[in-house]
Amino acid sequence: xxxxxxxxxxxxxxxxxxxxxxxxxxxxxxxxxxxxxxxxxxxxxxxxxxxxxxxx
Numbered sequence: 001x002x003x004x005x006x007x008x009x010x011x012x013x014x015x016x017x018x019x020x021x022x023x024x025x026x027x028x029x030x031x032x033x034x035x036x037x038x039x040x041x042x043x044x045x046x047x048x049x050x051x052x053x054x055x056x
Contacts, residue, residue: 018042 011019018038025034 015042 022035022038025031025038
């Protein structure tokens with residue numbers, strides 16, 4: 001059998017920027033609330049945001 005796994009979706013510049021903002025929020029003192037709010041807003045709209053992205 002051949003492995004027919006799909007390649008990961010390519011993240012847009014907006015997704016990359018918000019991902020960076022989530023990690024910066026973790027470093028400056030908002031380790032749960034800030035990234036959680038951004039993730040909840042973007043998880044449905046962006047296919048590149050998965051469950052692994054929720055772990056800051």
